[in-house]
Amino acid sequence: MSDLWYSGAATLEEKKSKSIIHPFTVKSYNGLAINPYQGCGHRCAYCYATYEWSPEFYDKIYAKSNASEVLDRQLAEWKSDTIEPVMVASATDAYQPAELRYGLTRRCVKVLQKYNVPYIVFTKSVIIERDLELHRQYRDNCFIIWSITTCNEKIRRVVEPGTPPASKMFQVMKKFTDAGVCCGVYVDPIIPLVTDSDEDLEAVVRSCKEAGLRYVFGALMRLRTDIWERMKLVLRLLEIPDGIEKYKQIYNFEEPLDANYVAANRRYAEKIIGSLEDRIKSYGMECGFPDYMGPRRIDRSHLGQTTLHSYLV
């Protein structure tokens, strides 16, 4: 079908950015995020960052080539002495394949560390293994979260064809937890009729335990007009019986879906999230974030040293 969101290979292009660190709000949470790339080669059908049906999001990846320099300048000029944890990244995967070519995320992480900025990496990648030592040396001030949807390879290839298999991600996680880096898994999104079975959830949670994780949490997929168009194709490709009709019941809508975000009905949501949380607890892990990720004082002491140094040379 021509409307497959994962047909063809992504092209890469460089662009300059004026600003790299941005505030964002999700429900009542106010945070900061950096996105060294625009677009994402992981090609997840459920991606919320596409904003609208936009094939270019998956097919054209922009590398913000001056990201680390702009970030450095913004932190040097930061108006407060403290800063909240920074999300790396919120609208792309900072460790998507383009990172192997450009290394922008690595450079930005070094800048965050230079200013003592706490950060939370969200990724579905194994490329982050390249930066294990970088994160390890900053392990009291960072949290790495892998977003995992399924351990079922047949489903993953359809739903998020640009990501590595979950088994590979769990291998990398184990190296991080062995190195003392605080890691978590966000089972996100849990996709009704696709990844919500007892077997699916059990496989993911058990793998988290085996990888040495302490923090696991999850969320159900929300539907939006463009996501629904892609999900209909997923349901057809996976041959889910009566999938479309069952989705209308779970999300309580009629075609055409013309909505910003629609949540699954409460009964279904409580059942699935309750099942996930029971499993997490039964393995002795915690549902949620670690407590220590709060604001930190920005370290700008090196700025004075740089100025002094520039006078001496």
Ligand code: SF4
């Ligand atoms: S990895 Fe994240 S940003 Fe990239 S396509 Fe998947 S959901 Fe979207």
